[in-house]
Amino acid sequence: MKIYDSQLAPNPRRVRIFLAEKGIQVPYEQVDIVSGANRSPEFRKKNPMGTVPVLELDDGTCIAESVAICRYFEELYPEPPLMGRDARDRALVEMWQRRMELHVFLPIAQVFRNCHPFFAGRIRQVPEWGQVNREWALEALAWLDQELATRPFIAGDAYTIADITALCGIDFGRVSDIRIQPEQKNLKRWYDEVSSRPSAKA
Amino acid sequence: MKIYDSQLAPNPRRVRIFLAEKGIQVPYEQVDIVSGANRSPEFRKKNPMGTVPVLELDDGTCIAESVAICRYFEELYPEPPLMGRDARDRALVEMWQRRMELHVFLPIAQVFRNCHPFFAGRIRQVPEWGQVNREWALEALAWLDQELATRPFIAGDAYTIADITALCGIDFGRVSDIRIQPEQKNLKRWYDEVSSRPSAKA
Structure with missing residues (x-):
């Protein structure tokens, strides 16, 4: 393997x-x-x-x-569970994982693909689409800050794959200057916590 | 519920x-x-x-x-399984389900969202992005036709959620004039089969 x-x-x-x-x-x-x-x-x-x-x-x-x-x-290897513990929980983790993918990770990736010089000549870039996605990504971070006022992790009380997707998306946003804003204190608290786990260095 | x-x-x-x-x-x-x-x-x-x-x-x-x-x-309700039977099978079904989502369903939806009058005024449309996605969607159908030369269903021998995603995506393509081409005989064979299941009327 x-x-x-x-x-x-x-x-x-x-x-x-x-x-x-x-x-x-x-x-x-x-x-x-x-x-x-x-x-x-x-x-x-x-x-x-x-x-x-x-x-x-x-x-x-x-x-x-x-x-x-x-x-x-x-x-x-079900332990520790990163995708939920029972049917309802697994569905909720999947919901949050997909929200992080569709509303955080994907828009950030679209900004990179459509606006960054790395992809010039490799794909047909549509810079206007990149700009739309930049706005969406920033809106998503503001929304996520509100969500994280009510719970420690993206999908609830436990760290899950939804946190991993959000972390990797947000870190990747740096190359496109998409960053957590100073006033987004809940998001920053979450970010500092998940970033300080040893796994974040992987 | x-x-x-x-x-x-x-x-x-x-x-x-x-x-x-x-x-x-x-x-x-x-x-x-x-x-x-x-x-x-x-x-x-x-x-x-x-x-x-x-x-x-x-x-x-x-x-x-x-x-x-x-x-x-x-x-x-695990039976009949639509998302795989064991760890390896479930991963392969998820791989195919996501490929259908990212390379068939999503591009077709992007054409609709960015080019169709329904969304004019509702969202900021980027017609050029719609055109790029139209090309991707057509390329994906040609690729899928080749894949379906080797097996009855998208993910293998059994009907799964990957077939559902592909069917719903391809049917939705009609409103954007994205259609299976006459020479895509494997894709057509698959399409006729999954469309004739009673569930397709749901």
Whole structure:
């Protein structure tokens, strides 16, 4: 078993943090996404989408998509639960995880993809779309600050995959100058707490 | 328990089909998304994102996000499994479900949101982004046609939530004139099969 990884991209970090929280060790192989090794025909045999991370099992099965990889390990190693403890809880964690993905992580990624020089010439950039997403991302941080006034973590009393997605999204926002504002004290309290966990260094 | 639903939107249909496949009956309450009832302060207490569907439990808990609602019912009523049978299978189904969401359903929805008159004045439309997504959606259908040469359903030998997401996305493409092409025979074979299941009428 191994994971095709990149230290430069925010999605692989989600999996690394998830595994660090579980105390699971998996060998990582770095993929050079700057040179485009992830778009090679060879890599696309593992993941036709050409993205990292990809978990390759010993039988050759390749599991792509960060959350799918996390779910695999959650099923095999349920403790500590990072995706909920029972049916209702698991649905609520998934709801929050998806909200973090769709309203925090994805808009921040869209700003990067559509406005950053890294992607110039690699994809067809639409800077206006990047600007719309910048506004959405900033609105999402303001909303999240309000939500975090009522509970310690994104999905409730426990640290979950929703916190991991939000943390990786917000940290990735720095390259596009999307940052937590000084008045967002609940969000800052949460951010400091999840950032100080050892897993955040993964 | 009830589900806040709209017969007009593609996401609520994902949940209706999922429940029909399981043989589960839940009362539905229609939300008038044309007049914007889903954006009202009252509805936002149930789902701050202002989207349907929302599952309201008898204790008042509200679960938003289609896949989170589906997971709740999958946990309570595991048969027939629509999200996989074991850890590896569940991860692969989730991988395919997310690929259908990110590469089929989402681009098709982006074309609608950014190019269709329905959203003019409701959101800031970026038509160029709609055009980029139209190309991606058409590329995704061509890719899916190749994938379906090797197996009956999106995620393998069994019908799963990945088929539901793809079906609802492709059907929603019609309003933006995104359609299966005559030469895409594998995709057409799959489409005819999943469309003829009784659940597709849900």
